[in-house]
Amino acid sequence: MSQYLITQNYKKCIGCFACVVHCKIENNLPVGPRFCDILPVGPKEINGVPRIIFVYMNCFHCEEAFCMKACPTGAMTKRVKDGIVYVREDLCIGCKSCIKACPWGIPQWNPNSRKVFKCHLCMHRLDRGEKPACVEGCTTSCLNFTKPEEATANIRREYAERIAENLKAILR
Amino acid sequence: MNEKKVVYSLCCMCTGRCPIMVEVENGVIKHIWGNPYVFGAKSLCPRGAAGVAFEYDNERPQYPMIRDGERGSGKWRRVSWEEAFDFLADKFKKIIEEYGAKAIALSDRGGPHTELHKLFLRALGSPNYFTHHATCSNSVHNAHMSVAGHARNTVGFDYKNCKYLVVFGRNLLESLITGEARNVIEMINSGGKLVYIDVRWTYTASKAYKFFIINPGTDYALALALINVIVNQQLYEADFVNRYVIGLKYLKTFIQPYTPEWAAKETGIPAEEIRRMAYEAAENKPSVIFHPGWMTAWYSQDFYFRRAIYILNALMGSYEAKGGIFISKGAGDCGVKIKQPTSIAPKVTEERCDGAGTEYPWIKGQWGMLQRLPEVIETGQPYPIKAYIAMRHDPLASMPDLETWIKAFEKLDLVVAIDVNWSWTSWYADIILPEATYLERTDNVIERKGLKPQLALRQKVIEPRFDAKSRFQIFKTLAEKLGKGEYFPWRDEIEMVNWQLEGTGFTFEDFAKKGIIDLTQEPIWYDRKNLKFNTPSGKIEVFSEALENSGIPSLSPYEKPTPTPEGHLRLITGKVALHTQGRTTSNNLYLNELCPENYLYIHPSFAKKQGLKEGDLVEISNNGVSQKIRVRITPYIHPEIGFMLHGFGDPVPVRTRSFGKGASDVVLMKGQLKVTVGGNCPLFETFIKIDKI
Numbered sequence: 001m002s003q004y005l006i007t008q009n010y011k012k013c014i015g016c017f018a019c020v021v022h023c024k025i026e027n028n029l030p031v032g033p034r035f036c037d038i039l040p041v042g043p044k045e046i047n048g049v050p051r052i053i054f055v056y057m058n059c060f061h062c063e064e065a066f067c068m069k070a071c072p073t074g075a076m077t078k079r080v081k082d083g084i085v086y087v088r089e090d091l092c093i094g095c096k097s098c099i100k101a102c103p104w105g106i107p108q109w110n111p112n113s114r115k116v117f118k119c120h121l122c123m124h125r126l127d128r129g130e131k132p133a134c135v136e137g138c139t140t141s142c143l144n145f146t147k148p149e150e151a152t153a154n155i156r157r158e159y160a161e162r163i164a165e166n167l168k169a170i171l172r
Numbered sequence: 173m174n175e176k177k178v179v180y181s182l183c184c185m186c187t188g189r190c191p192i193m194v195e196v197e198n199g200v201i202k203h204i205w206g207n208p209y210v211f212g213a214k215s216l217c218p219r220g221a222a223g224v225a226f227e228y229d230n231e232r233p234q235y236p237m238i239r240d241g242e243r244g245s246g247k248w249r250r251v252s253w254e255e256a257f258d259f260l261a262d263k264f265k266k267i268i269e270e271y272g273a274k275a276i277a278l279s280d281r282g283g284p285h286t287e288l289h290k291l292f293l294r295a296l297g298s299p300n301y302f303t304h305h306a307t308c309s310n311s312v313h314n315a316h317m318s319v320a321g322h323a324r325n326t327v328g329f330d331y332k333n334c335k336y337l338v339v340f341g342r343n344l345l346e347s348l349i350t351g352e353a354r355n356v357i358e359m360i361n362s363g364g365k366l367v368y369i370d371v372r373w374t375y376t377a378s379k380a381y382k383f384f385i386i387n388p389g390t391d392y393a394l395a396l397a398l399i400n401v402i403v404n405q406q407l408y409e410a411d412f413v414n415r416y417v418i419g420l421k422y423l424k425t426f427i428q429p430y431t432p433e434w435a436a437k438e439t440g441i442p443a444e445e446i447r448r449m450a451y452e453a454a455e456n457k458p459s460v461i462f463h464p465g466w467m468t469a470w471y472s473q474d475f476y477f478r479r480a481i482y483i484l485n486a487l488m489g490s491y492e493a494k495g496g497i498f499i500s501k502g503a504g505d506c507g508v509k510i511k512q513p514t515s516i517a518p519k520v521t522e523e524r525c526d527g528a529g530t531e532y533p534w535i536k537g538q539w540g541m542l543q544r545l546p547e548v549i550e551t552g553q554p555y556p557i558k559a560y561i562a563m564r565h566d567p568l569a570s571m572p573d574l575e576t577w578i579k580a581f582e583k584l585d586l587v588v589a590i591d592v593n594w595s596w597t598s599w600y601a602d603i604i605l606p607e608a609t610y611l612e613r614t615d616n617v618i619e620r621k622g623l624k625p626q627l628a629l630r631q632k633v634i635e636p637r638f639d640a641k642s643r644f645q646i647f648k649t650l651a652e653k654l655g656k657g658e659y660f661p662w663r664d665e666i667e668m669v670n671w672q673l674e675g676t677g678f679t680f681e682d683f684a685k686k687g688i689i690d691l692t693q694e695p696i697w698y699d700r701k702n703l704k705f706n707t708p709s710g711k712i713e714v715f716s717e718a719l720e721n722s723g724i725p726s727l728s729p730y731e732k733p734t735p736t737p738e739g740h741l742r743l744i745t746g747k748v749a750l751h752t753q754g755r756t757t758s759n760n761l762y763l764n765e766l767c768p769e770n771y772l773y774i775h776p777s778f779a780k781k782q783g784l785k786e787g788d789l790v791e792i793s794n795n796g797v798s799q800k801i802r803v804r805i806t807p808y809i810h811p812e813i814g815f816m817l818h819g820f821g822d823p824v825p826v827r828t829r830s831f832g833k834g835a836s837d838v839v840l841m842k843g844q845l846k847v848t849v850g851g852n853c854p855l856f857e858t859f860i861k862i863d864k865i
Contacts, residue, residue, distance in 0.1 A: 012357050014345045015375055016749035021218040021762050025203055025225065031765045043378060043808060050808050052378045136214045137205060137221055139350055139749075140357045 002061035002083035004121060005148050006135060012142035015040050015054035022137030026122060033108035035059075035119040036134045056143060058134065059106045059119035061085045067118075070101035075116075079123065086120035089113065174198065180207055180687020182618075182630040184610030185219040185226065186752040187281055188349035189618075191687055192220060194611065194633045201227055201611060201634060206350055209686040210626075217350045218750050218763065223611065225761040227637070231827055232593055233606040234638035243581065244600045246825065253641060253649075256603060261653035263586045264296075267558045268654075273297035274522050278561040279304065279542050281753075284618040285630070287513040289563050292647040294517035295659035299524045300557065302540040304565050307572075307838075311850030312468040314535055315478035318716050320491070321706025324464065326500050328622050331355035331364075333495035335456040338367045338449065339463040340391050340481070345376040347466075347747040364495075365456075367449060369394065369441075371744055372773065372815050373808030382445075385810050388742050389733025389856070390439045392473050395462075395480035396730060397435030398450050400427040402487050407454035409489025416703060417486050419715025419726065426727050438732070457488040459495025468850075471857060475850030476728045486712045492698050499698060500621035503676075506691035510627065511672045513616055517659045525557055528851070533722045535851040543571065543845045543853050546580035559586040563643075564607065566595035566755050569819075570838055572853055573845035590646060593755045594824045606640040608632075613642035614665035617672045620688065623695035629669065629683040644668065724849065733857075740859040741778065741814035743794070745837040751819050758819050758830040769834035770817035771804040772862070777811045779803070782862060792835060792860045795842040799835035800865065814860055 015038055023035050036058035043050035065085050068076045075091035076098055078084070087107070092115040098107040099116065107118045122132040130136065131145040146154070163170070176197050183190045183204070191207035193214065204223045205214035236256035241247030251259070267275050273296040280286050282303035293301050305313060312324045320327075331337070332355050344356050360366055360379050368380035369391070377383040386394060402408050403424050413420060432443035439446075453460050462484040468474055490496030503510050523530050526544040529537040549557050560581075568577055581587055581600055589598035590605045598604045607613070615630040632642075641649075648660040662668040669680045682689055707713045715726045736742050750767040751757040758764060772790065784790065788803045792814070799821055809815060821836030841858045848854050 011361055011379075014348070014353060014357065014379075014749070016218055016346075016348065016353075017766050018216065018218040018221055018749070020766065021221040022203075022216075024762050025221055031761065043373060049380055049383045050373050050378065052375065133203070137216055138213075139215050139217050139348070140354055141213050141215055142357075 002085070002121070003147055004061070004082065004084075005146050005151050006056070006058060006132070007144045007146055007151050008056040009142040009144070010053055012140045013038075013054045013056065014140055015052065016139050018137050018139045019056065019134035019143060022133040026125070026133035030110065030112050032111055033117070035108065057104065059085065059121075060104070061121065066101040066103065067098035067107055070097040072097060082126075084121050084123050085118075086123065087115070087117050089115055089117070092116055179631060179633045180209075180683065180685075181633060182610070182615075182628055182687075183216070183220045183223060184630070185223050185756055186349075187283055189283065189285075190216065190220055190350045191620075191628060192216060192223075193687070196633060199634060207687050210688060211351060211354065215350055215354065217348060217353070218766070219752065219757055220350065222757070222760050222762045225763075226756065227609055227611050227634075229759070229761060231759060231829075232638075233591065233598065233604050234640075235606060236639070237604045239602045243587075243602070244578070246599060248604070253639070256605060257649050257653055259603060260586075260588065260650060264559065264650070264654055267585055268296065271556050271558050274300060274525070275556050275558040276300065276561070277302060277525070277545060277557050277559070278563055279545075279565045279567060280563040281565050282308075282539065285615045287616045288643050288647045289561075291514045291517055291659060292651055294514060294520055295651050295656040296654065297520055297522065299520040299522045299537070300526075300540075302526070302542040302545065304542065304567070304570060305539040306541055306543040306851065307469045307570055307853050307855065308467050310469065310535075310539055310541070311474035311848070311852040312464050312466070312478045313539055314850050315475050316464065316482055317536055318534060318713065318719055319479055319482040319486070319707075320712050322499070324466070326621070327491075327497050328500050329461050329463070330495050330498050330623070331359045331461070332362075333459060334359050334364050334461050335459040335495055336365050336367070336453050337461045337463065338453065339369065339376070340394075340465060341370045342463050342465045343370070343374045343376050343746055344463075345379060346374055346749050347752060348749050365452070371810045371813045373806070374746070377808075382449075384441045384445065385808070387438065387440045387733075388736075388744070388810055388812055389471055392477035392480060393430065393435045393438040393730050394441060394446065395477060395484060396427055396430035397432045397446050398453075398484055399423065399480060399487065400430045401432060401447055401450035402454060402484070403427060405450070407450060408487040409457050412458070412489030412491070412700070413487060415701070416491075416705070416712045418709055418711045418713050422715045422726070423483070430730065438730075453488060458490045458493035460488040460490050461485065461496060462488070462490075469852040469855045471733070472848045472854045473728065473731055474848065474852055474854070478850065479727070483714055486714070491712070492700050492703055494697075498623055499703075501623065501625045501696045502619045502621045503625055503627060503691055505696050506625060508627075508676050508691055510617055510619065510676060511674065513668060513672070516661070523554070525554060532847075532851070534719055534724055539851070541847055541851050542567065543847060546573070546576045546845065549580040549583050558584055559588070560584055561588040561590065562595070562597045562601070563590050564592070566591075566597045568600060569596040569755065569836070571845065572838060572841040572855065573843065574839060576845055590643070591755075592640075593759075594826050595755050596824060599824055605646055606638060607646065608636045608640045608642045612636040612640065613644070614669065615643070617669050623697070624693075625691050625696070627678065627683075627689040627691065628687065629680075631683060631687075632665075728849075736812040737859055739782070740861050741774065742812055742856065743837065743840055743858040743860045744813050744815050744856055745818040746815065747818055751817065753819070755819075758822055759827040761829070764829040767817075768829070770801065770820040772801045772835070773804050773806055773809055773815040774862075775809050775811040775813070776805050776807055779805045782864070784862070784864060789865045791863045791865050792840060793863070794840050794858055794860045797839055797842045799840055801835035814862065
């Protein structure tokens with residue numbers, strides 16, 4: 001697993017696709033492939049109001065990456081310093097094994113180069129000290145570029161704050 | 173040499189004008205972000221982000237063209253700018269000699285970047301400036317003027333601190349502006365309650381505390397019943413109402429018939445829910461907003477419906493209250509005075525051709541009634557109009573009754589399209605002038621009004637990619653050729669900007685650092701005990717003498733909507749985050765990829781009756797016109813509604829991505845080129861017949 005994690009606040013996401021467009025612009029993607037995506041799920045009635053959830057998907061940058069194991073040429077590469085899984089285009093032969101191997105449909109077919117390319121967490125931006133474009137441009141700032149240890153600490157803190165809101169009930 | 177720079181500017185992918193931060197590398201735009209000095213993040217909606225794809229698209233007019241065939245034939249001859257200007261000067265001169273300058277009309281999409289178009293008309297002496305508001309905000313603008321002496325947009329909404337927000341069909345989270353969407357989300361996530369009323373479910377509805385599907389055309393009934401409960405139960409903010417509201421007694425008498433039980437039958441919303449809404453709003457007053465809407469060219473009674481919404485806000489005392497409606501503060505509130513280019517030329521005293529402000533005294537000329545223009549052209553009454561300039565506006569694609577427009581065009585000596593896009597109107601123009609895009613030009617300084625007013629500037633990021641000119645260059649050259657150069661005394665845009673800023677202590681250079689100039693650190697609130705409204709009485713006029721004197725009642729009895737004919741649906745349209753202002757977004761490489769066509773959304777009961785399945789291709793017709801579209805079926809829509817996104821069914825072949833995809837809502841709205849009491853076209857009074865193909 002890369003040392004990074006992108007979290008999404010479902011309550012704030014409005015399904016506007018700004019993340020996808022910012023990503024496509026930043027990485028100059030042709031029509032078709034998407035490095036990250038928004039999958040609307042619903043609507044489903046909850047307490048009388050039809051609710052929809054927008055599931056944000058990008059590459060998990062797995063520790064034991066299916067795509068890497070499937071790649072016969074070593075094109076699917078893990079960056080040593082932070083674990084980002086990316087494609088070395090010069091080594092890719094376009095066999096699509098990684099596409100078949102990934103359970104989440106992450107590697108994308110580039111119709112122009114006829115090779116695979118995929119989310120690399122905008123590593124050119126990370127190296128400049130910036131966040132991935134999807135996170136940076138998100139309309140409502142519902143995406144958060146973080147690290148797993150930070151994310152779990154945040155979840156605990158938010159949980160504690162919710163408890164605190166209800167202090168009257170707890171201490172009655 | 174790798175040269176990187178950042179330019180702060182203002183977006184123009186829609187009319188929201190969000191502040192942006194543009195990254196440029198070796199003269200090429202790499203990315204457009206939201207301005208972090210304004211948003212606190214680089215957030216920018218998908219349309220704004222796709223501005224890069226817009227800029228580098230070749231499917232837009234690339235040089236001046238003069239028509240070389242029949243109007244609408246799509247045959248053009250490339251000309252030099254010199255030839256284009258001479259052609260125009262010659263035509264304008266002839267028209268002015270024969271009919272006077274008032275025979276020249278211009279329309280645009282409104283907003284603060286219209287100064288130079290207005291100045292051009294003023295310089296010539298024509299009063300016939302129009303905005304697109306006949307199909308947008310006319311009813312809400314004119315209603316608010318009559319109630320509080322404010323336009324729709326001279327007040328703002330303090331969403332962040334709002335505790336109870338009631339919205340009638342204003343799809344805040346899809347038909348969105350970045351800053352507003354962020355604030356609404358912040359409100360919802362900090363416990364503010366959103367009540368959403370619409371004829372269909374939207375993403376905004378999905379985030380609501382309560383969502384009601386209302387019977388189409390009955391929103392006014394709901395507003396009246398809310399007023400009924402609030403007034404009869406004395407739930408209003410008494411201090412505020414006693415101080416500022418004129419006509420409470422008149423209101424009380426008027427609303428007596430409009431009980432929640434009565435409204436329940438009209439709207440389909442249970443009486444106890446209406447009552448609860450009134451009580452809940454009152455519990456949260458004055459941090460309450462009843463949202464008056466934005467695109468409000470819906471119904472014939474819109475003017476009164478919007479008046480009723482503003483009255484609800486007045487009853488809640490939400491004007492200039494934290495979490496309510498604030499009066500937008502400008503530079504003047506910070507002791508800074510900027511000069512407006514239009515102030516250089518004398519005001520035109522000639523009467524407008526559309527009757528706004530004269531025949532219709534309560535309709536403001538600043539927006540006009542563009543729907544009257546074809547009739548004026550046809551009849552030559554009250555006087556002839558012989559030239560029409562469509563300035564970044566596409567009436568053929570956005571106003572009803574296409575044939576009426578095209579027929580009227582035949583009586584014109586000159587149709588000019590100035591645009592960054594191939595518009596439908598440009599297809600029927602005599603001459604097309606390609607405007608430099610918003611990334612290729614500098615415009616006039618604008619005030620970003622609000623609680624913390626700022627000055628903001630759209631500035632040139634890169635040189636025009638094609639043979640295009642800025643609106644400044646276009647109107648300045650035309651004015652000079654017509655002997656009116658004195659009204660455009662600035663050499664270039666930067667000189668104009670510095671002239672606007674004279675005496676403020678700021679200059680053009682001050683926009684380099686952040687793109688905006690902050691005029692205050694703290695939000696400015698007026699004293700709630702000393703508010704002054706720009707109405708004749710200086711108060712909030714529930715009863716308006718000005719209206720009554722014009723023969724218009726201050727409040728009008730509710731009229732039942734026309735029943736939907738059997739086998740028909742009422743056509744309602746709207747927008748998504750990926751597309752507004754269809755001409756800018758529908759053919760965009762990425763926005764088109766993500767949302768290439770529109771669908772007709774219908775209720776399962778209607779689908780069953782008509783034997784329609786998901787994905788079926790249907791022909792929709794009304795009044796002799798028809799469009800083809802695919803069907804989507806959803807239970808979360810009123811059974812009498814057919815909903816589709818606006819801005820599709822592009823007929824311009826050179827826009828290859830959007831050409832022919834989906835259906836045009838506006839084409840189907842044939843017969844709605846009408847003047848209603850609010851000055852709006854009643855677009856949502858269109859009934860469509862649906863036949864499976």
